[in-house]
Amino acid sequence: MNELTLLSRLAVALAIGLLVGLERGWKTREVGDGQRAAGLRTFALSGLLGGVAGALSQITSSWVLAAALLGHAGTFAAFRLLEARDDRDVSATGTVAAILTFMLGAFAVLGEVRVAVAAAVAMTLLLALRDPLHRWLRGLRWEEIRAILVLLSMSFLLLPVLPNRTIDPWGAVNPAEIWFLAILIAAISFGGYVAIRLFGDRLGVLMAALAGGLASSTATTLTLSRFARSTPGLENTLSAGILLAGAVMAVRVCVIVGLLNQGLALELVLPLAAMLAVMGLGILVLLFSRRHTMSGNQAALATSNPLELATALKLSAFIAIVLLAAGAAKAYIGDSAVLAVAAVSGIADVDAVTISMARLGGQSIGSETALIAIAIAIAVNTLTKSVMAAFIGGRGVGVPVMVINLLALAAGTLLLLLLP
Template sequence: MNDTSLLLRLGVALAIGLLVGLVRGWQQRDEEEGERTAGLRTYTLTAVLGALSALLGTYTNPAFLGLSFLGFAIAFGAFAWLEAKSEQNFSVTGVIAALLTFALGAYAVLGDLQIAIAVGVIVTLILALKQPLHSWLRRLTWLEIRSVLILLAMTFLALPLLPNGTVAPWDAINPAQIWLYAIIIAAISFAGYVAIRIMGSQAGVALAALAGGLASSTATTATLSRMAREHPEASSLLAGGILLSGSVMIVRVLVIAGALNNALVLPLAWPLGAAGFVTAATAGLLFLTRGKGSKEHPRLDIKNPFDLGTALQLAALIAAISLLAKLMSGLMGNAGLTILAAISGLADVDAITLSLARLSHDGISAGAAALGIGIAVAVNTVVKAGMTLTLGTPKAGWIVSGTSLAAIVAGGTAFVFFNW
């Protein structure tokens, strides 16, 4: 290790200590001098101590670093105990932060600098986000926490046990793949569900629509439509929320299909992009013209997608549509897939998207798969427009219906132009 490299590593250790010390010092800025165990200077010096201990250990004995860490832990822990005893403060975060700072300072000398920097930034972010993290935790219920455990069990316990090969007629069903697809879709929906739970009733229509589009654009449409009926003066704004959630659904379909088969990205990008642009642009215009000063805070009633029963139903739906897609493709060709896509789009677009993306690897052409996915999205868009007309106000319904029609025409035109 030359002098330049050593100075760089010591500089990184110093920077990590400064970052951690800045956050901890700012959080304790109201305490008088001498009333806190550690602040900006202490954490900075801790990182330097770790770096020098590691350096001296390389020149003397590696055990020196371990003994130095142990001595620091005992000394810092003793001062933290005295502070806790005096203030009746039982938080151990400061002690853990100090030990991590020492360790990161040592690692900056001995290990990979990029890893040391990345971990230092992560530690700083966790310390800085104390209030938001605690606030989010208070909003979550045991059911949401249990859902995370179910996700982990589905991914790391159940998935490895499932056969990774076709086990049904027509080579249509691969249990491991279908279970993985169910996990992916539920995880995306769960991200939107958690976002809605965290934002709560303080979320505006736009934020709720964005999160709702991830979780379930259909449920979001139903909620905002009923809200429009209750608050007809906000019909334009709520129609914008419905269109925005539909735009998120379109992006979601494109991402899922492209992730499973990148050959679908080009055939889908232009039609879905055109349709999504129309809905998103209209939604943006509605928010700009009608959203100023709005105090509408929708409560989206969306079911937890990681309820075990819901996850099993999703897997069963994906398996059934995969089987039907393979069967109808063999019996009726692309016409059969078109019919199936239209029927599937009445209720859901995820299952047919997954099935056609999988079939496009070896069963059907990318163009046929893209057409089927596009038809499912179009039908689902029409269904949500009908929901808005039925559940909402005429004004909201006609705004959503007119925009949906324009989006379908734009998407269809783009598909024809770029695929034929």
């Protein structure tokens, strides 16, 4: 390591200490000089000490770094103990933060600078958000803790051990992808639950629909429809949320096609814009209707179950069956089954058809066929969500969603037919 590199890394180590020290010093700014164990200067020196110890260990022995760490930790702990006796504060956060600041200073010299800086920023955020985190923890329910643990188990324990390859003869079903879809559906359900608790019924539903539509409008429709079944009186709000998720899906399709096939995107943009205009108008009517205002004061969403795990597993299993059927149809019928496959796949989602058609359109598949396949997938998916909303959410949600979706599909189809 040359001199310039060493100086720059030591500067990063000092900056890490200053960053943490700024937060620690601000928290204890009301305490007089000499009455606190550590502040801005002490943490800045801790980061620089770690960097210097790391540099010395490179030219001497790793024991130098170990001895410096033990000395730093012991000294800091001793002064923190004296401070705790005076103010009766038994928190170990300051001591842990000082040790971590020293270690990140050393890592900035010995390892990856960007990783050290990222870890320092994360530590500072955790320290600065103490009060909001404590309030959030006090407000947690057991159902929410259980939901978080289940999601983490699904994501980090089960997902890595599933085979990430297709297991059927037609190369359609990938267990890891299906399980990831189950995680996604469950996460959308949990996200909707959190959004409603944080922002209230009306804004929470819209926030959940907006975020959920980016991932899966089908799963979002399922979640909001279940809310409607358990809580009558908020049908217009939930209908608007379902339509918003569908509108986000249409925008997502246009963006995906635009990134992969600009020519195909130009043919899709006007029909999709017509759909979005009708959906947007329908959302505004639902949100500002008199019925919405009256019902919104009489009901609150029942959000006792933050994680619809059984529903997520059932929908994922259904999608796996649809993919298997689509793979078999394509294998036995050939390329002429592209439109049929698009229709069947659209029952679950439109992304697979959108990506494949955007890649193949104008090459192994004609542009007109690719365009029609994407349009069929969007239409089938929109109708499927309408039926799902009616079947699960009841007439109060099903009727407005069905009517507005049919009008949107009619507008998009009309433009698609009229355009050359």
